[in-house]
Amino acid sequence: MPKVENGAAPVGLQFGKEMGTLALPGEEIGKLVDTTPPHGLQSPQDQKRAVVRLGSGVTQRGSSLLSSKAGKVCFDGRRNKTWVENNQKRYVPALEDMVIGVVEERHSEDVRLDINGTDTATLSSLAFEGATKKNRPHLDIGSLIYCRITRASKNMEAEASCIEPGSNKSWVGGEALYGELKGGNVIQVSLGLARSLLVPNGPVLTTLGAKIPFQSAVGVNGRVWIQSSSTEHTVLLSIAIAKADTMPADEWKAFVKKMLEQAT
Amino acid sequence: MPPATKRSRSRGGGAGGLEYISLDGLRIDGRRPTEVRKIRCSLGALSRADGSAYYEQGNTRVLVAVYGPREPHSRASIQHDRAVVKCEFSTAMFASPVYRRTWKGDRKSTAAALVMQKAFEGVILTASYPKSQIDIYVQVLQNDGGALVAAINAASLALVNAGVAMSDFVVACSVGFVDDTFVVDPSSLESASDRPELTLAVLSHSAKIASCQLDSKLPDGESFERALEFATSGANQIFKVLEYEVRKYSLNLLDSRGLVAL
Known part of the structure; x- marks a missing residue:
């Protein structure tokens, strides 16, 4: 069964x-x-x-x-x-998926996001909580956006949004769940690992969090963003998470332990 | 290691006086007529490709990379309702005993690529990936007969590795006809251009035929049906190996997350 x-x-x-x-x-x-x-x-x-x-x-x-x-x-x-x-590397957009996109093109009303799929996704410049025509985020090419998919159809380009339903935290305050990810580092992992990172109290993030405090955002499109207090730690965390993709669980734990010992 | 070929007084049939089936009923390399060569394979051999597989069948070795579904390279090839499957078949210069300059556009490679493209187009659920392209790149590293068979099997594994949705799993096998005997999975010694050889690709679960190709004529219609039977049984042997490999691979993936719940 x-x-x-x-x-x-x-x-x-x-x-x-x-x-x-x-x-x-x-x-x-x-x-x-x-x-x-x-x-x-x-x-x-x-x-x-x-x-x-x-x-x-x-x-x-x-x-x-x-x-x-x-x-x-x-x-x-x-x-x-x-x-x-299953586990794969290509992402196929699905409704209400949380993804991390990279701004590829800027237009007057919207931006194009690379979401690691066959096609790009559009994100309206107004799709931020409290954004108006005059007061809206400035998104440069190459910036990382944590957003959710609001339209996913195999025949049309996907649409993303940074508005969180049921929340009224403005994009300005920096408290909103979605929005631009500043600083830190982003890595690409397989979709299977990304999904398993999202499981509450999953082994990977819990193990690392016990050693180094950090902030992370996981997109189910296989992108993981990590930020910690120092660049060194961010790099270590990035390597550790990327390694979790291919290593068996016990081997990975040993690897992380050894790596952290050598780093400090 | 190519086996020592015994030159003896021919029982007829074999070109160059080679005895293909010994008196014990064994073939040149010691196999029984219905036996497939030893298969070794692994999934995810290449890190950059979306899906890849390395596959060995006896001394035939191939490497297959799958990219996609991705944006088509040329606007002209976009199909608005389905994905386009493209295949490229190339052979390494060092693949055969004679060091020979090869290129992917020669007649044999183009034919092989087309066979693969047609076979996989029918299996991949192309309608679920409109306006995209799926590329299959085959590189034959060593050719000891049955390169196309090995390429199809490897491509199946690579597509599974890439997570491309397919309605079934394709397995291929070929059958040769030497000394009035059907030999499953002929090696390069057993397959010469003038001899009948049937290359069959079947869908493993629904037992439908994805591709069937016969080089040179068989004596009669009845022997064609027998050849089909031999090829199908060979394909089933191969499928067991591939199935085991895919299950092992999936299990390892789950294990790497500590998710095994068996």
Whole structure:
């Protein structure tokens, strides 16, 4: 059985019995089950829950669900969603992803961001909390922007925004969640590592944070921004995070320990 | 190491009086007719490419790099509804016993590149990456027969490594016909230009054919079907190895994050 996150059992789909947790492209990971009233679920609440959501790496052929990538089969019971988690280097924009973009072009009303994908994303100069035509951030070419994706369609250019829903912190105060990242260092890691860095209390950032205090921003497009009190520490942290991409967990811990000992 | 070739009085068929199948029913390199050469492969061999694979099948060695989905190089090649798959097939100068100047645009390379392009176009879910391009670069480092087969298998691994969405996993295998016997995965000694050779690429899960190419004629229609059977069984042997490798690779990735939950 695939790893079930958030408890609830799948509704409207049945995972393949002999499924391991890893799937290859073309492998059947499960089947859709008919849940219309005569067959099972009666209550409207269950009916509502029976919407099966397919995430990345899962395609449907007839009633069977096939994997289209090689990776771990995942299931989120809360949203009744299944996907195949893999590791890759190219980013494909998805709605509400937090990404770190680099300003590539400046226009009068917006800027073009390189978000490490096939195409660029546009960020309106007014898409900052409290920004007006006269009072808006000055974004130079090459500056780093931490933002979220507000429009992701495979046929259109992605759109990014620095406005955080439910917050009214102005961009001027420097307290807003999104905005320009000043100073520090940015590194490129695989998308899988970036996603795992975002897991609360993940092993990598916790281990490093216990040794060196630092600030970081992680974009799911594989960019990680790190800032600490000194350049030396920032460089050490950058190397350590980049190494976490390929090293096995225990080897990495030993590596970090040794590196910090030699540095101090 | 090329095996010592036994020169004996020919049982007919073999060019240059070479005995391809011994009296014990073994081939020149000691394999049984249905046996595939030893396969070794690894994913992510190159750090700069989005996906890459190194692949060895006997003494045939190839390196494949995959880039993309990325922005197309020329505006003219953009397809607004799907990704374009491009393939480049090149052979190193030192790949064959004769040191020879090669270039990627020669007839054989172009044909091989086209076969691969067509095979993968049907498998990659191109509709999910409109207005983009996926490049497959093949470099044959050593050619001991079956370079195309090795290239297709390596490209499959590289695409998996790149995380390109595919409807199925492509595996290729070739079958030669020497001394009235079908030999799976012929080496360069067994495959000469005048002899029939079938190169087959199949989709491993749905068992559909992605590409099928026959050089020289087989005696009759029935033997073509037998050749297909041999090629499919060879492809299944190869798939087992590749599947194991991909699973091992995925597991290692999860392990590197301390995420293994098996």
